[in-house]
Amino acid sequence: MTTTVNTVGAAAGPAAGSTGSAGSTGRAGSANRAGSAGSAVSFQQVTKAYGEVLAVDGLTLDLHPGETVALLGPNGAGKSSTLDLLLGLRRPDSGTVRVFGTTPRDAIAAGRVGAMLQSGGLMGEVTVRELVRLACELHPRPYRVSDVLAAADITRIADRKVDKLSGGQEQRVRFALATAGASDLIVLDEPTTGMDVTARQAFWATMRDQADRGRAVLFATHYLEEADAVADRVLVLHRGRLLADGTAAEIKARAGARKVAFDLLDADAGSASRHSPEQRLRELPFLTELTVSRGGAGAGPGHTVRLQSTDADATVHALYGLGLHPRNLEVAGLGLEQAFVAITAAEEARTA
Numbered sequence: 001m002t003t004t005v006n007t008v009g010a011a012a013g014p015a016a017g018s019t020g021s022a023g024s025t026g027r028a029g030s031a032n033r034a035g036s037a038g039s040a041v042s043f044q045q046v047t048k049a050y051g052e053v054l055a056v057d058g059l060t061l062d063l064h065p066g067e068t069v070a071l072l073g074p075n076g077a078g079k080s081s082t083l084d085l086l087l088g089l090r091r092p093d094s095g096t097v098r099v100f101g102t103t104p105r106d107a108i109a110a111g112r113v114g115a116m117l118q119s120g121g122l123m124g125e126v127t128v129r130e131l132v133r134l135a136c137e138l139h140p141r142p143y144r145v146s147d148v149l150a151a152a153d154i155t156r157i158a159d160r161k162v163d164k165l166s167g168g169q170e171q172r173v174r175f176a177l178a179t180a181g182a183s184d185l186i187v188l189d190e191p192t193t194g195m196d197v198t199a200r201q202a203f204w205a206t207m208r209d210q211a212d213r214g215r216a217v218l219f220a221t222h223y224l225e226e227a228d229a230v231a232d233r234v235l236v237l238h239r240g241r242l243l244a245d246g247t248a249a250e251i252k253a254r255a256g257a258r259k260v261a262f263d264l265l266d267a268d269a270g271s272a273s274r275h276s277p278e279q280r281l282r283e284l285p286f287l288t289e290l291t292v293s294r295g296g297a298g299a300g301p302g303h304t305v306r307l308q309s310t311d312a313d314a315t316v317h318a319l320y321g322l323g324l325h326p327r328n329l330e331v332a333g334l335g336l337e338q339a340f341v342a343i344t345a346a347e348e349a350r351t352a
């Protein structure tokens with residue numbers, strides 16, 4: 001991730017205080033000319049280039065209050081750049097970004113946005129409690145320090161110096177800073193990196209609670225299983241463009257492909273053929289992936305086959321047509337991770 005601006009206090013880039021910690025109480029009053037009325041976030045044809053690199057390419061999207069939205073994409077897809085634009089840390093080359101109908105900076109100044117960014121050091125020489133207190137003091141609509149510490153599960157380490165924390169503890173502190181006040185939009189850049197399983201579960205429970213209270217939550221992540229479990233809506237970015245936008249179920253369905261697994265006993269594989277089972281399986285129609293490993297079904301030597309197909313019915317039908325007799329046949333939909341790989345790989349192939 002390339003975000004250059006810190007959360008509270010440490011060296012800042014173009015818009016220090018981007019965590020909703022700016023002292024101003026400026027109103028988010030101007031009309032939302034560009035986006036849909038009532039949107040938490042509205043991007044209209046937003047483009048951002050760094051020299052030759054088009055990081056964000058004509059992005060149009062609206063996020064709504066109460067939505068938990070995952071932003072996915074391979075390395076360099078433009079996730080951090082999108083979050084930077086949303087937080088007013090960078091200006092678009094063209095297009096408009098509106099947050100609650102106003103500029104990102106005004107929305108932040110009004111305390112409507114809390115952000116947990118990945119990069120940038122936290123102040124080290126202060127205790128956790130002091131840092132959280134500072135964030136609360138700076139927030140126009142602060143929560144009580146003790147409540148913020150408790151919600152982030154860092155009460156036990158509140159008197160520790162920030163530069164003595166583990167990676168996972170530091171993440172929790174960043175989370176506390178992002179939720180120091182009643183922000184209406186919470187922006188999280190790879191929030192659970194470095195957290196253990198328990199911390200992750202507690203973190204997402206807290207985030208769900210925030211969304212239930214009507215807040216919009218937007219998080220960039222590489223953990224697709226988290227996106228699948230937590231997000232109401234999934235955005236897939238690829239080379240700065242929005243490749244898919246829908247529920248996790250819709251994204252999986254859109255990927256089209258399904259997984260097929262079965263065992264192929266040597267005795268059932270048609271010994272008359274000169275070709276190996278793998279060579280013969282490669283003839284199957286609609287195949288997008290094939291793995292054949294030596295295994296068997298317990299009823300004799302053979303192979304375990306896993307494949308992906310864009311038309312599982314036709315592929316399975318053709319299996320029998322090849323004279324193969326699969327055992328323990330299973331057909332299942334793709335997980336979000338596999339769907340993501342299929343969608344982005346198809347786009348790579350299309351634009352190659």
Ligand SMILES: Nc1ncnc2c1ncn2[C@@H]1O[C@H](COP(=O)(O)OP(=O)(O)OP(=O)(O)O)[C@@H](O)[C@H]1O
Binds near residue numbers: 055076080
């Ligand atoms: N300050 C910069 N100067 C030049 N190029 C940049 C800059 N920041 C980002 N880029 C480029 O813009 C593209 C998008 O980068 P960005 O960091 O937004 O992607 P990302 O989806 O967050 O990636 P990752 O998952 O690897 O963190 C990449 O090609 C990156 O190299």
